[in-house]
Amino acid sequence: MTLSRMDGRAIAPGAGTVLCALATGVGSAFAIDLDVTASVTLEPEQSSVEGRVAGDADADTSLVERCVELTVAAYGESDPGGVVETESEIPMASGLKSSSAAANATVLATLDALGRADEVSREDACRVGVRAARETGVTVTGAFDDASASMLGGVTVTNNTEDALVARDELDAHALVYTPDERAYSADADTARCQRVAGTADVVEELALAGRYGEAMTVNGWAFCAALDRQTEPMLAALPEADGVSLSGTGPSYVAIGDEDALTEIRNSWDEMTGTTRLVRTRNDGARTT
Ligand SMILES: Nc1ncnc2c1ncn2[C@@H]1O[C@H](COP(=O)(O)OP(=O)(O)O)[C@@H](O)[C@H]1O
Numbered sequence: 001m002t003l004s005r006m007d008g009r010a011i012a013p014g015a016g017t018v019l020c021a022l023a024t025g026v027g028s029a030f031a032i033d034l035d036v037t038a039s040v041t042l043e044p045e046q047s048s049v050e051g052r053v054a055g056d057a058d059a060d061t062s063l064v065e066r067c068v069e070l071t072v073a074a075y076g077e078s079d080p081g082g083v084v085e086t087e088s089e090i091p092m093a094s095g096l097k098s099s100s101a102a103a104n105a106t107v108l109a110t111l112d113a114l115g116r117a118d119e120v121s122r123e124d125a126c127r128v129g130v131r132a133a134r135e136t137g138v139t140v141t142g143a144f145d146d147a148s149a150s151m152l153g154g155v156t157v158t159n160n161t162e163d164a165l166v167a168r169d170e171l172d173a174h175a176l177v178y179t180p181d182e183r184a185y186s187a188d189a190d191t192a193r194c195q196r197v198a199g200t201a202d203v204v205e206e207l208a209l210a211g212r213y214g215e216a217m218t219v220n221g222w223a224f225c226a227a228l229d230r231q232t233e234p235m236l237a238a239l240p241e242a243d244g245v246s247l248s249g250t251g252p253s254y255v256a257i258g259d260e261d262a263l264t265e266i267r268n269s270w271d272e273m274t275g276t277t278r279l280v281r282t283r284n285d286g287a288r289t290t
Pocket residue numbers: 036053059060061062063064086087088091092093094095096097098099100102138139184185186187249
């Protein structure tokens with residue numbers, strides 16, 4: 001009998017940081033309107049999974065390959081190999097959660113190929129991607145904060161040590177994203193320095209759990225710019241107009257939230273810095289098959 005190949009496709013958004021989890025293991029992030037699309041083809045005749053990233057032949061594809069393998073092992077009936085290809089609007093290793101979005105899109109696309117995307121809860125699907133991220137060494141804490149914001153949409157607060165969702169809320173705002181021309185892999189971040197701002201991270205967590213996301217972001221931004229030795233100029237340039245501004249993740253991007261007029265004004269100063277500035281929306285819907 002010849003088994004037929006199975007195709008699946010899914011999209012997941014990137015995210016901006018409210019609280020970086022590298023200090024205490026508790027983190028918070030919100031989905032933004034920049035997507036990663038994953039297309040998966042499962043080939044019963046093939047035993048291994050081959051990953052490709054559109055437009056980046058040298059990209060590390062181990063994360064998305066592991067996502068397909070783990071999803072097939074957990075939810076497939078046979079053990080096929082195949083091909084996964086991602087296409088991304090999110091620059092890699094820039095603090096905008098390209099890894100979480102790529103993992104979520106790949107897990108959902110694989111479930112789609114298996115015909116099981118509607119049977120598996122989004123939270124469980126998200127945990128498969130987090131496991132793959134841990135196994136391939138692209139994360140420090142597992143980054144369930146970023147992964148849950150991307151998968152569920154809105155803003156989430158999580159305990160990454162336990163992969164527990166502490167809170168989820170909707171967030172309607174514009175977001176201004178500044179990305180310097182540089183990559184910073186989360187796995188290379190100086191965790192010991194981040195742990196020194198744990199007391200400040202506790203304050204950020206309290207603000208986030210009280211729904212004061214903008215203030216939480218700004219406090220997070222000052223603390224983690226210091227811990228990760230990042231410039232504070234983009235933060236100063238965004239205040240006081242922004243509702244909140246922070247280094248996103250371990251950087252190098254910065255994200256400000258607020259209303260469109262305020263962010264347009266901030267954009268004028270951010271545009272003078274080397275790199276790319278984009279005005280997007282926050283997103284309350286997360287990953288989806290397509
Ligand atoms: N579009 C993508 N397709 C496949 N893998 C990706 C993609 N984007 C990111 N990754 C994986 O995630 C790693 C970068 O992760 P990380 O340093 O956490 O950056 P980010 O802050 O953008 O999530 C890459 O080395 C790669 O393994």
